[in-house]
Amino acid sequence: MARFAIIKALRAIITLWAIMTFTFIVLRLTGDPALELLPDNATADIIALFNKKWGLDQPIWRQYLLYVSNLVQGDFGQSLATGRQAVEVVAERVGATLTLTGTAFLLVLLIGIPGGVIAALNRGRPLDRIMMLFCSMGYSLPNFVLGVTLIFIFAVALRWLPSSGSATPRI
Structure with a gap:
């Protein structure tokens, strides 16, 4: 029984590590966050300052090691968009x-x-x-097709629910 529990725990750890690594890589491949978050007229100096502040000027392997180190210590970082702690942003939702x-x-x-x-x-x-x-x-049916269809039926056609947000039903 203990062997079974240990194997399951190891599989869970490996799965979490794989998801964490995949997420890190995908987020790094989607483009430069500075170009997405800063205004279009941001100068090269502002972009460089932004990248230095967030550690994006470091090699990707160093960013990954820092990311893993912080996660292991319970530090989930800050939101690039708002600068608030990521845990706070998630907790309010x-x-x-x-x-x-x-x-x-x-x-x-x-x-x-x-x-x-x-x-x-x-x-x-x-x-x-x-x-x-x-x-x-x-x-x-893919979730996005079903979701849009249900929004159309209950929010647009029947007007029973709001089409966005978390307002109360209009019944």
């Missing part, structure tokens, strides 16, 4: 994220379980096939 997650879970319970029971009670019949069709469509 936790409430909205939990609300969204809870609502989605509630919908799964209210729609998914009764739908599964109805399909099971009507196995092989047309109602079961219709339920399977909707389940297959919902599962195979």
Whole structure:
């Protein structure tokens, strides 16, 4: 049992390291943050100062080692856009994220379980096939297509929900 737990823990650590490394590399390959965050009329001196302040003038291997070292120490850094601690930026969104997650879970319970029971009670019949069709469509549609479709239906056509933000329903 202990061996099993150790293997799972090692796999989790390796997975976290791989995700962290992949994220670091992708963010470095997307372009120069200074060119994205500074105004178009920023001079070369301002860009160089920005890069020096954030350590972007260092070789990528040194940036990576500093990144890993800071993460291991619990320092998740600062937001390049606002200069605030990254943990603060994430923490202020936790409430909205939990609300969204809870609502989605509630919908799964209210729609998914009764739908599964109805399909099971009507196995092989047309109602079961219709339920399977909707389940297959919902599962195979990309999230962004489903999201935009639901926004169109509930925010634009029916006007039950706001189209953006976390305002209350308009019912």
